Amino acid sequence: MTIEWGRAVQENKKNILDAWMSRSLLLFSGKMAAASPVAEALHQALRMVLDNCEKNSELLTDGLVQLSRILAVQDMPPSQAMSLFFELKKIIPELSLKGSQKQSLKQLDLDALQNRLEELTLKAFDSYMMQREKICQLKLDENKRMLFMQLRRADA
Amino acid sequence: MSKYVPKLSELKQEFEKKKPVLLKEDYSGKEWRDLPVEFRDGNWCFPGKPEVLEDLGFPNPRKWAATDADWQLPDGWEKTIRDGLKSRLKRFRSFKLFLDTCVRCGACADKCHFFLGTGDPKNMPVLRAELIRSVYRNDFPLAEKILKGFSGSRKLTAEVIKEWHLYFNQCTECRRCSVFCPMGIDTAEITMMARELLNLIGVNNNWILAPVSNCNRTGNHLGIEPHTFVQNIESLVEDIEDLTGIKVNPTFNRKGAEILFITPSGDVFGDPGVYTMMGYLLLFHHIGLDYTISTYASEGGNFGMFTSNEMMKKLNAKMYHEAKRLGVKWILGGECGHMWRVVHQYMDTMNGPADFLEEPVSPITGTRFSNAASTKMVHIAEFTADLIYHNKLKLDPKRNDHLLTTFHDSCNVARGMGMFEEPRYVLRSVCNSFHEMAENTIREQTFCCGSGSGLNAEEFMDIRMRGGFPRASAVRQVQETHKVNTLVTICAIDRASLPTLMTYWNPGVSVYGLHELVGNALVMKGEKKRTEDLRESPMTGLGEGEE
Numbered sequence: 001m002t003i004e005w006g007r008a009v010q011e012n013k014k015n016i017l018d019a020w021m022s023r024s025l026l027l028f029s030g031k032m033a034a035a036s037p038v039a040e041a042l043h044q045a046l047r048m049v050l051d052n053c054e055k056n057s058e059l060l061t062d063g064l065v066q067l068s069r070i071l072a073v074q075d076m077p078p079s080q081a082m083s084l085f086f087e088l089k090k091i092i093p094e095l096s097l098k099g100s101q102k103q104s105l106k107q108l109d110l111d112a113l114q115n116r117l118e119e120l121t122l123k124a125f126d127s128y129m130m131q132r133e134k135i136c137q138l139k140l141d142e143n144k145r146m147l148f149m150q151l152r153r154a155d156a
Numbered sequence: 157m158s159k160y161v162p163k164l165s166e167l168k169q170e171f172e173k174k175k176p177v178l179l180k181e182d183y184s185g186k187e188w189r190d191l192p193v194e195f196r197d198g199n200w201c202f203p204g205k206p207e208v209l210e211d212l213g214f215p216n217p218r219k220w221a222a223t224d225a226d227w228q229l230p231d232g233w234e235k236t237i238r239d240g241l242k243s244r245l246k247r248f249r250s251f252k253l254f255l256d257t258c259v260r261c262g263a264c265a266d267k268c269h270f271f272l273g274t275g276d277p278k279n280m281p282v283l284r285a286e287l288i289r290s291v292y293r294n295d296f297p298l299a300e301k302i303l304k305g306f307s308g309s310r311k312l313t314a315e316v317i318k319e320w321h322l323y324f325n326q327c328t329e330c331r332r333c334s335v336f337c338p339m340g341i342d343t344a345e346i347t348m349m350a351r352e353l354l355n356l357i358g359v360n361n362n363w364i365l366a367p368v369s370n371c372n373r374t375g376n377h378l379g380i381e382p383h384t385f386v387q388n389i390e391s392l393v394e395d396i397e398d399l400t401g402i403k404v405n406p407t408f409n410r411k412g413a414e415i416l417f418i419t420p421s422g423d424v425f426g427d428p429g430v431y432t433m434m435g436y437l438l439l440f441h442h443i444g445l446d447y448t449i450s451t452y453a454s455e456g457g458n459f460g461m462f463t464s465n466e467m468m469k470k471l472n473a474k475m476y477h478e479a480k481r482l483g484v485k486w487i488l489g490g491e492c493g494h495m496w497r498v499v500h501q502y503m504d505t506m507n508g509p510a511d512f513l514e515e516p517v518s519p520i521t522g523t524r525f526s527n528a529a530s531t532k533m534v535h536i537a538e539f540t541a542d543l544i545y546h547n548k549l550k551l552d553p554k555r556n557d558h559l560l561t562t563f564h565d566s567c568n569v570a571r572g573m574g575m576f577e578e579p580r581y582v583l584r585s586v587c588n589s590f591h592e593m594a595e596n597t598i599r600e601q602t603f604c605c606g607s608g609s610g611l612n613a614e615e616f617m618d619i620r621m622r623g624g625f626p627r628a629s630a631v632r633q634v635q636e637t638h639k640v641n642t643l644v645t646i647c648a649i650d651r652a653s654l655p656t657l658m659t660y661w662n663p664g665v666s667v668y669g670l671h672e673l674v675g676n677a678l679v680m681k682g683e684k685k686r687t688e689d690l691r692e693s694p695m696t697g698l699g700e701g702e703e
Contacts, residue, residue, distance in 0.1 A: 032275030036266070037629055039275060039620070069661070073618040075196055092530045135621075139614040146378075146652065148427035149388045 071132035159234035198618030328608035364610035376421035401684035413448035420648035432669030472507025473510025493647035564645030565602035607653035628661035
């Protein structure tokens with residue numbers, strides 16, 4: 001059965017995505033040009049997440065990985081990066097009013113949306129941490145590569 | 157506990173003072189100088205260790221960090237910077253010209269990989285240069301002084317120094333911006349000057365100064381002593397014998413050899429550089445080259461270039477010294493980036509003329525490299541391309557069929573010496589699958605790896621990943637459209653940093669040196685059946701029992 005908030009998202013996807021994107025750019029404190037390749041990649045990742053936000057799927061995971069890969073190397077704390085998802089809580093009901101439904105989401109739908117966004121935030125946080133762990137591993141691997149011949153000799 | 161975990165006090169500040177609310181810090185519409193300078197783990201490099209500075213006789217050795225409120229700048233640092241700026245404006249006419257002629261057209265703005273990867277306006281080359289130009293205007297030209305309010309000038313303060321340190325270390329001196337500048341401004345030279353000035357007051361980067369100190373003492377970046385340098389190469393000789401059945405015979409410090417071979421030391425100690433070294437050794441054996449390798453001039457790279465003009469000159473001098481001592485005819489240089497900018501653009505006037513050397517002539521093909529008539533030093537890619545052109549190499553490109561390649565033009569070789577075709581000619585001859593990246597990301601428009609000019613520090617990883625994003629995006633495109641799994645390059649810093657960049661943004665793409673692929677493809681006289689490449693990975697269709 002289609003969830004009401006999910007239908008609202010699908011019907012107003014473009015507007016929601018645009019609003020979410022402009023809110024996301026504010027994360028960068030005015031230090032991110034909207035037409036830059038990173039902003040473009042961010043837009044793609046947000047779209048992928050939005051397209052697949054209703055239920056868990058490989059595509060949703062891919063979207064979250066792409067998104068967190070961008071966010072994990074920015075000059076912002078994890079809390080700020082994750083606040084991105086809280087924005088949807090405001091944007092979706094707000095923009096759904098302008099859609100074909102011409103009516104606001106019921107409280108039940110809003111509760112369902114809130115629950116889903118909390119799930120998504122936690123999933124995104126896991127993905128974000130995976131990227132940070134990867135950064136640590138990359139540092140280690142890079143050092144190992146730099147000392148390749150010495151380490152090889154030590155093993156011998 | 158990891159040093160990267162935030163301290164409790166930092167967390168408190170994060171939550172209490174800087175609540176993670178979106179619209180908190182919207183600077184749109186404000187002046188660039190109002191944007192705060194913020195050092196966080198991941199966006200600054202560790203400063204030079206006191207003992208490193210003492211070894212080099214550099215000023216203001218001390219323990220400090222960019223996140224400290226007080227950087228312990230020396231007394232009278234303002235005068236040091238002003239005098240330093242004045243002296244450089246006098247000595248380097250290009251620097252003065254670059255500061256004076258910018259019309260702020262913005263053509264450079266979206267050409268910088270750091271701007272594209274971070275979106276930070278201060279990473280637009282025009283604005284990065286403005287960081288120093290604004291001080292220059294305040295202190296120097298008279299008319300500008302009178303028209304202060306209109307000229308965008310500002311006072312030199314400790315905050316300005318912090319800003320310089322942050323942003324002139326987010327420029328890899330790649331010169332992509334200069335390709336598009338209608339005034340011909342080379343922002344890389346502005347960065348070089350800014351870093352020189354910062355070094356005068358002890359604001360520096362250990363990942364640059366430690367290799368400089370090592371080079372100064374033992375001749376190479378990692379500080380490998382001569383006997384270890386030889387042992388490393390001998391160990392690679394054994395690997396080659398295991399893989400091919402061929403015993404190659406490099407010689408060291410041999411007087412009377414025809415050619416001195418100098419390559420970045422990363423090829424002698426690091427992965428994947430060592431496989432490129434194996435490729436060189438196989439090539440030289442294949443053609444019977446009379447060459448020697450020096451344990452004194454054991455580094456092609458020159459981190460002096462990222463420090464000061466004088467240090468670059470000093471570290472470079474060993475190339476000619478050693479060529480003269482050994483009595484060779486000319487020098488052959490390995491795959492490196494900034495080494496070639498130093499060699500091609502500065503060496504002759506810094507440490508030449510090398511009138512004790514001869515104009516390079518290939519002993520195999522007889523080709524005269526008149527383009528190297530002044531420096532007497534030939535790039536290995538043009539040397540090999542010439543060999544292939546004259547049909548002097550027996551190659552089996554099928555041996556690289558497991559590698560679906562694309563080529564990354566290294567900034568300094570591409571833009572610094574205009575070498576675009578030779579590596580591609582070699583690559584096409586040694587493998588069957590090669591796809592170019594998008595046109596505006598290759599050749600003279602190539603994107604930097606994001607870690608050049610001594611910024612390959614592990615603690616700088618976050619910014620490196622952002623700065624390398626445009627290059628990674630271009631690779632991703634050919635990865636998706638042509639299933640490319642191999643990024644070939646001719647620069648040691650690329651070989652060190654691109655594997656990390658690829659693992660982060662484009663898992664599944666590995667990084668190779670050009671001559672590693674040459675080594676794979678070479679059919680050596682008397683070799684045993686080759687089933688594995690130089691990394692001991694199986695070659696497609698050439699395994700046991702396969703034909």
